[in-house]
Amino acid sequence: xxxxxxxxxxxxxxxxxxxxxxxxxxxxxxxxxxxxxxxxxxxxxxxxxxxxxxxxxxxxxxxxxxxxxxxxxxxxxxxxxxxxxxxxxxxxxxxxxxxxxxxxxxxxxxxxxxxxxxxxxxxxxxxxxxxxxxxxxxxxxxxxxxxxxxxxxxxxxxxxxxxxxxxxxxxxxxxxxxxxxxxxxxxxxxxxxxxxxxxxxxxxxxxxxxxxxxxxxxxxxxxxxxxxxxxxxxxxxxxxxxxxxxxxxxxxxxxxxxxxxxxxxxxxxxxxxxxxxx
Amino acid sequence: xxxxxxxxxxxxxxxxxxxxxxxxxxxxxxxxxxxxxxxxxxxxxxxxxxxxxxxxxxxxxxxxxxxxxxxxxxxxxxxxxxxxxxxxxxxxxxxxxxxxxxxxxxxxxxxxxxxxxxxxxxxxxxxxxxxxxxxxxxxxxxxxxxxxxxxxxxxxxxxxxxxxxxxxxxxxxxxxxxxxxxxxxxxxxxxxxxxxxxxxxxxxxxxxxxxxxxxxxxxxxxxxxxxxxxxxxxxxxxxxxxxxxxxxxxxxxxxxxxxxxxxxxxxxxxxxxxxxxxxxxxxxxxxxxxxxxxxxxxxxxxxxxxxxxxxxxxxxxxxxxxxxxxxxxxx
Numbered sequence: 001x002x003x004x005x006x007x008x009x010x011x012x013x014x015x016x017x018x019x020x021x022x023x024x025x026x027x028x029x030x031x032x033x034x035x036x037x038x039x040x041x042x043x044x045x046x047x048x049x050x051x052x053x054x055x056x057x058x059x060x061x062x063x064x065x066x067x068x069x070x071x072x073x074x075x076x077x078x079x080x081x082x083x084x085x086x087x088x089x090x091x092x093x094x095x096x097x098x099x100x101x102x103x104x105x106x107x108x109x110x111x112x113x114x115x116x117x118x119x120x121x122x123x124x125x126x127x128x129x130x131x132x133x134x135x136x137x138x139x140x141x142x143x144x145x146x147x148x149x150x151x152x153x154x155x156x157x158x159x160x161x162x163x164x165x166x167x168x169x170x171x172x173x174x175x176x177x178x179x180x181x182x183x184x185x186x187x188x189x190x191x192x193x194x195x196x197x198x199x200x201x202x203x204x205x206x207x208x209x210x211x212x213x214x215x216x217x218x219x220x221x222x223x224x225x226x227x228x229x230x231x232x233x234x235x236x237x238x239x240x241x242x243x244x245x246x247x248x249x250x251x252x253x254x255x256x257x258x259x260x261x262x263x264x265x266x267x268x269x270x271x272x273x274x275x276x277x278x
Numbered sequence: 279x280x281x282x283x284x285x286x287x288x289x290x291x292x293x294x295x296x297x298x299x300x301x302x303x304x305x306x307x308x309x310x311x312x313x314x315x316x317x318x319x320x321x322x323x324x325x326x327x328x329x330x331x332x333x334x335x336x337x338x339x340x341x342x343x344x345x346x347x348x349x350x351x352x353x354x355x356x357x358x359x360x361x362x363x364x365x366x367x368x369x370x371x372x373x374x375x376x377x378x379x380x381x382x383x384x385x386x387x388x389x390x391x392x393x394x395x396x397x398x399x400x401x402x403x404x405x406x407x408x409x410x411x412x413x414x415x416x417x418x419x420x421x422x423x424x425x426x427x428x429x430x431x432x433x434x435x436x437x438x439x440x441x442x443x444x445x446x447x448x449x450x451x452x453x454x455x456x457x458x459x460x461x462x463x464x465x466x467x468x469x470x471x472x473x474x475x476x477x478x479x480x481x482x483x484x485x486x487x488x489x490x491x492x493x494x495x496x497x498x499x500x501x502x503x504x505x506x507x508x509x510x511x512x513x514x515x516x517x518x519x520x521x522x523x524x525x526x527x528x529x530x531x532x533x534x535x536x537x538x539x540x541x542x543x544x545x546x547x548x549x550x551x552x553x554x555x556x557x558x559x560x561x562x563x564x565x566x567x568x569x570x571x572x573x574x575x576x577x578x579x580x581x582x583x584x585x586x587x588x589x590x591x592x593x594x595x596x597x598x599x600x601x602x603x604x605x606x607x608x609x
Binding site (some may be wrong): 002013018019020021023024025027028030031034038042043046081089090091095096100102108111112113114115116117118119121124125126127128130142146149150152153156181191199209210211212213226228231232240242245246249252253256257259260261264 | 293299321322325328329332333335338339340341342343344346347350352359396401404407408414420421422423424425426428429431433436437438439440445446451452457464482483490536539540543545546549564567568571576579580583586587589590591594596
């Protein structure tokens with residue numbers, strides 16, 4: 001609210017904000033503390049909120065007993081390549097959807113919305129068969145191609161909002177100066193839209209980094225597994241190795257958290273500037 | 279929910295200026311008053327060339343498998359016996375409805391969606407209102423409370439599975455330390471508490487998206503509107519319900535719609551936290567579909583998938599109709 005704040009109002013506000021902060025951060029704190037306990041100390045009473053001795057044993061185990069370095073590298077490569085390619089492709093489609101009026105436009109936007117309603121599982125069987133035909137099962141390139149397709153619809157819609165915010169006059173001037181439409185897009189629009197594009201890339205990256213079901217279906221061999229697939233493997237039917245699991249969880253969350261801390265300002269800014277488009 | 283049927287349009291100080299809240303991603307609708315220019319081959323070619331890569335990827339890797347998967351719903355398609363994949367009409371759908379667990383699953387789904395979305399919306403809205411005004415460390419605060427959105431649903435399930443662990447879980451420990459509970463509760467093993475625990479995890483995750491979207495939309499409300507309201511002596515509640523909410527209703531409606539679709543289609547968290555148990559009490563339609571798939575009955579799983587897509591489409595159509603801005607309301 002923009003009006004004047006009363007002292008009581010301020011107290012309520014900051015009390016609520018404080019409570020929410022504790023609620024949000026605590027699970028992360030707890031998994032980190034768990035991961036830093038020696039494996040035996042995780043299951044002792046009383047539960048220690050701050051362990052007397054810290055240990056990196058769980059982390060060492062991830063790299064010595066399991067092949068976590070490989071999973072990490074796979075996830076990094078796959079998410080980066082798929083995220084960047086999807087952003088580039090979505091830029092083209094978003095540009096057209098923001099700048100042109102044409103008959104099939106609303107149908108295309110609807111087609112993008114429908115992809116959000118499809119439960120991944122309905123497509124898994126046929127997708128597996130398709131990828132077998134293409135000889136892309138258990139292959140990093142195969143998963144990258146599928147992830148690109150998964151990222152495109154929402155990324156297009158998001159970037160379309162950013163494009164709408166940049167005046168047409170900008171690229172029209174460039175085209176009068178002799179640049180092609182493509183040239184105008186890359187040389188003139190992209191630099192202006194950099195924050196929005198970075199935000200879109202980070203959004204894609206995080207989605208690919210986190211994806212579980214497609215990766216479980218398409219990647220069989222240990223050398224091709226991504227992190228979520230590996231995490232899924234830590235769960236045996238009734239038992240979870242909480243030491244390895246907590247350490248792996250911290251290593252999975254940390255990069256995305258850093259990226260989001262860096263990008264959340266851009267995401268909000270991008271959405272904001274999209275919102276006040278005049 | 280107030281956003282579904284707001285009847286009043288806010289007074290706009292300067293009609294003819296910006297349209298309210300174009301922040302929501304799928305901001306369809308009549309974008310501009312620009313008329314469709316004449317058809318030229320060059321223009322059509324540009325559009326086609328720019329759309330082609332995206333269309334190709336989505337068609338090949340999303341739509342083709344989905345359509346191919348859909349026809350399995352009308353076939354006998356069991357992993358146990360692939361020699362007979364004959365056409366069986368609506369048998370798979372009948373099997374879905376005949377399953378005694380199906381009504382439990384439907385009820386769970388309703389509870390899961392409603393009990394998740396309402397607190398997410400209310401808390402997300404409150405946070406956005408409070409974060410609108412600058413205060414010291416606001417940037418840091420946002421970075422800290424926005425991060426759940428970056429964690430995968432599956433991993434959130436794992437995190438909360440550990441927090442709610444009956445023996446070594448910190449939730450029980452805190453409850454006993456504060457005297458709220460005498461003995462440890464088997465949160466995820468007790469059919470009465472499991473769904474509640476899963477929903478708490480979902481609220482933890484989903485508030486951020488609402489906050490980000492609403493915060494963005496709030497920035498589009500001109501300060502003059504609030505100044506005018508203050509001059510008229512409008513109180514906080516009136517300002518909220520007669521200016522803020524009507525002004526950002528498009529964003530609110532689209533955010534709620536997107537979130538409902540996502541929550542409905544969000545088996546990941548439950549899959550990681552309870553796997554649908556105990557006694558099917560946390561199974562929702564999408565986790566149920568996973569279960570049927572894992573049993574090898576692809577035909578029946580596909581039938582459930584089609585039911586999901588169909589009901590979401592119908593729901594989205596009604597929702598968009600109900601929350602659509604009246605023609606002419608837009609400047």
